[in-house]
Amino acid sequence: MAPQAESVTFLVGDKEYLCVENENGVWEGTFPYRTGHHYVQVKINGMEILSPLFPIGYGYSRPYNYIELPQDDFYQLKNVPHGSVRNEYFYSKVTEEWERCIVYTPAEYEENCDKIFPVLYLQHGHGENEISWTTAGKVNFILDNLIAEKKAVPFVVVMCNGMVQRVNQKKKRIVDFKLLEQELVQECIPFVESKFRIGKKKEMRAMAGLSMGSLQTSIVGFHHPEIFSALGIFSGFVTDIIQGTELDMVERPLSDNEHLKIFENAHKFGELFPIFFRSMGDEDPFWEYFVRDDKILEQKGIPQIRKIYKGAHDWNVWRQSLRDFAQMIFREQ
Structure with a gap:
């Protein structure tokens, strides 16, 4: 209902759809049916609004509407024991601000108070934040x-804000995605390890991320193989496609991909990361980068688990990626 509207449209992905006002004053529109999660941007008279009539999440670097259409039930709320999701705050010397991380603990965490749990450090994508995975x-x-x-x-899951912000020399607040490595390794991991009953050795830690978060996972994981035993690269990249490009808010040269030096010893890589999982949607607009990374891994003889899902660069693929990756990790525990 938008009584004073002259036009109503909505965006799904990168396409805009027209609505028509019916006899009851309700604006209606249709778009090609696809199951699962979709970000939706409503526009009234050309102005973008945040509608209270749709669920609200976080995307495109701000609160954003989304809709859910019927899909597989593996991510639905069911009559099973439920874990807890909590907000935790730590002071970061990297950003000189208080930062938040979201921590999921399984139901057993509250019941078995003597048990030490494995932990997955899980990252979101560009324009999202630490709440996006929940x-x-x-x-x-x-x-x-x-x-x-x-x-x-x-296992426990820790989710940090990968859109790490700092103030540059021009006094402008910008995002530096590469600062996550320092913040995660030096601050977040010690913080959560001091507060939660989680593993403090390599075999009990894993890292995964989607899109930008997948690149962060590659960089952090390859730089710190002594910390993580498994890596999940969801809809994403081992080669740095962000640094020095239009996607980067920091003025700096293209990446030299120094983190890929770990590929020089494929046998050792396989020992360091028994589970190296990569996934992509078959309609992903970044498919060419995924294939380019395929060739690098093949040339270097790097062992991997590779999954292709039906879908694009969206949560419907990332949910499936997490579902499959979660069933592989920490089995030795």
Whole structure:
């Protein structure tokens, strides 16, 4: 309902759809049906609005509407034991500000107070933040269901804001995605390890991320193989396609991809990361970069687990990626 509107449209992905006002004063529109999660931007008289009539998540660097259409039920709320999702705050010397991380603990965490749990450090993509994996990604429901079905071992998940901000020399606040490495390794990991009963050795830590978060996972994981035993690269990249490009807010040269030096010893890489998981949607606009990374990994003889899903660069692929990756990690525990 928009009584004073002269026009109503909505964006799904990069396409805009026209609405028509019916006899009851309701503006209606249709778009090609696809299951799962979709960000939706409503525009009234050409102005973007945040509608209270749709669920609200976080995308495109701000609160954003989305809709859910029927899909597989692996991420739905079911009658199983549920874990907890909590907000935690730590002071960062990297950003000189208070930062928030979201921590999921499985149901067993509250019941078995003597147990030390494995931990997955899980990153979102560009324009999202630390809440995205629980709002759009449904990570807590996915893991609750997998654990209840005994398809995954219980583990903790820590989600940080990968859109790390700093003030540059021009006094402008910008995002420097590469600062996550320092903040995560030096600050977030020690913080959560001091507060939660989680593993403090390589075999009990893993890292994964989607899109920009997948590149952050590659950079951090390859630089610190002593910290993580498994890496998940969801819809993403081992080669740095962000630094020095139009996607980067920092003025700097293109990346020299120094982190890829770890590929020089394929056998050692396989020992360091028994699980190296990569995934992509078959309609992903970044497909060419995924294939380019394929060739690098093939030339270097790097062992990997590779999954292709039906879909684009969206949460419907990332949820499936997490579902499958979660069933592989920490089995030795």
